[in-house]
Amino acid sequence: MSGSQNNIAGTVAVVGGGVVGCFVAYRLAAMGVSVTLLEQEGPGSGSTGDSAGNIQPASGDDDAYKIALGAESLALWRRRFPQIKEIGGVDFGEQDVRHLYAATNDDEEREVRRILGDMTAAGLRAEWVDGATALEIELHLSGSITGGMLHHDCIQMDLRLFMVALSNAAEAEGVVIQRGTQAVGLDVTGGRIKSIALGDGSSLECSSVVLAIGAWTARAVSDWLGFDLPVEPYGLQKLHLSLGTAAPLNCAVRWNGVNIVSRKDGLVHAGSRFDSAGFDSQPSAEAQEWLLGGVAAIIPGFQPSGIETIAACAASTPGRIPLAGPLPGIEGIYLAVSSTDGFLMAAVLAEMTAELLVNGEMHQLMDLSPLAQAKTA
Numbered sequence: 001m002s003g004s005q006n007n008i009a010g011t012v013a014v015v016g017g018g019v020v021g022c023f024v025a026y027r028l029a030a031m032g033v034s035v036t037l038l039e040q041e042g043p044g045s046g047s048t049g050d051s052a053g054n055i056q057p058a059s060g061d062d063d064a065y066k067i068a069l070g071a072e073s074l075a076l077w078r079r080r081f082p083q084i085k086e087i088g089g090v091d092f093g094e095q096d097v098r099h100l101y102a103a104t105n106d107d108e109e110r111e112v113r114r115i116l117g118d119m120t121a122a123g124l125r126a127e128w129v130d131g132a133t134a135l136e137i138e139l140h141l142s143g144s145i146t147g148g149m150l151h152h153d154c155i156q157m158d159l160r161l162f163m164v165a166l167s168n169a170a171e172a173e174g175v176v177i178q179r180g181t182q183a184v185g186l187d188v189t190g191g192r193i194k195s196i197a198l199g200d201g202s203s204l205e206c207s208s209v210v211l212a213i214g215a216w217t218a219r220a221v222s223d224w225l226g227f228d229l230p231v232e233p234y235g236l237q238k239l240h241l242s243l244g245t246a247a248p249l250n251c252a253v254r255w256n257g258v259n260i261v262s263r264k265d266g267l268v269h270a271g272s273r274f275d276s277a278g279f280d281s282q283p284s285a286e287a288q289e290w291l292l293g294g295v296a297a298i299i300p301g302f303q304p305s306g307i308e309t310i311a312a313c314a315a316s317t318p319g320r321i322p323l324a325g326p327l328p329g330i331e332g333i334y335l336a337v338s339s340t341d342g343f344l345m346a347a348v349l350a351e352m353t354a355e356l357l358v359n360g361e362m363h364q365l366m367d368l369s370p371l372a373q374a375k376t377a
Ligand SMILES: Cc1cc2nc3c(=O)[nH]c(=O)nc-3n(C[C@H](O)[C@H](O)[C@H](O)COP(=O)(O)OP(=O)(O)OC[C@H]3O[C@@H](n4cnc5c(N)ncnc54)[C@H](O)[C@@H]3O)c2cc1C
Pocket: 015, 016, 017, 018, 019, 020, 021, 038, 039, 040, 041, 042, 043, 044, 045, 046, 047, 048, 049, 050, 051, 052, 053, 054, 055, 056, 181, 182, 183, 184, 212, 213, 214, 215, 216, 220, 236, 237, 238, 271, 272, 310, 312, 313, 314, 315, 336, 337, 338, 339, 340, 341, 342, 343, 344, 345
């Protein structure tokens, strides 16, 4: 364990072994806390395993506050990479990518320039380029591009390898990971958490619990504690495009809601398309056609050799703002729930949760007091 001693008595339980739960557990343990992580399958088996692995502030119609939070998280990712790589012992192929947010008309330009203003205000590196410059950067692009924002502060990685490194690093710091262990209830006595009921009939005593169960949050917290939380399971479909003999892309491209990013090994992700089926999302011809149409319209010169459609589910929260902090009315229960860009937000969620538990420092995001009204039982 690399962290110093702290005043937390007993074990902190983290429920959920996605990127958020593993990152929270890793940071708590690195700060000297005794941590047990409960994961019903294996690390990365939820939404994380289907993520494109982009750490990309401003990947949707985010406002200035959300973009600034993304910038904060990106800086923490950069700070934590070397140690996770070294302790985790796995190269997960992270790379800086240039990301062109393309515009083809006045309305699109206005929106991209608004994002550019919010990004530079947040200290992120981005600049406006005209259409001719965009075409010089990426030869395959459509001539209809009138200009765009070149975003230099994006990182891409192989998320499955990253999850191996992160869970290795967490275990090396002392986290006990209980794989295949499902939490089925919480025992709250005298207004504070006492233990977690497990699927095999046993229980785990803990001094605090951090719920990092992504899209499962609303159902679990309603069943266990009677809260009605604004977290929805949000179905998403994306494409994996193989390069074959096609030339690799010189930069990532975002246009009309489609994000097209090359991984270091050449695989291109194009996503995502909303799917109202949520947890039951299945690959569909309609989603594939919509995504391929977006790719063909903005990068007509890119001809992938193979196409695979992936359907998955992530949590969605209002304004894509994470829900994090102490659950009102019960001592010792914390939420760490991201929205549809939870890979980006994992580092800041982990840091703010660890700082709160260990040092009592409350990040400004962490005010969950309005949720007191959401108690239904
Ligand atoms: C197609 C797609 C592409 C995406 N691309 C990106 C991207 O490029 N960048 C980005 O930032 N975000 C992306 N996202 C979103 C991102 O994947 C998620 O926001 C993020 O992975 C959420 O992490 P998490 O740890 O909160 O949740 P999850 O990864 O879903 O982890 C929750 C874990 O909790 C476990 N669990 C649930 N209930 C219990 C229980 N009762 N007991 C024990 N364990 C339990 C589950 O098994 C699961 O492993 C994408 C999502 C999708 C679907």
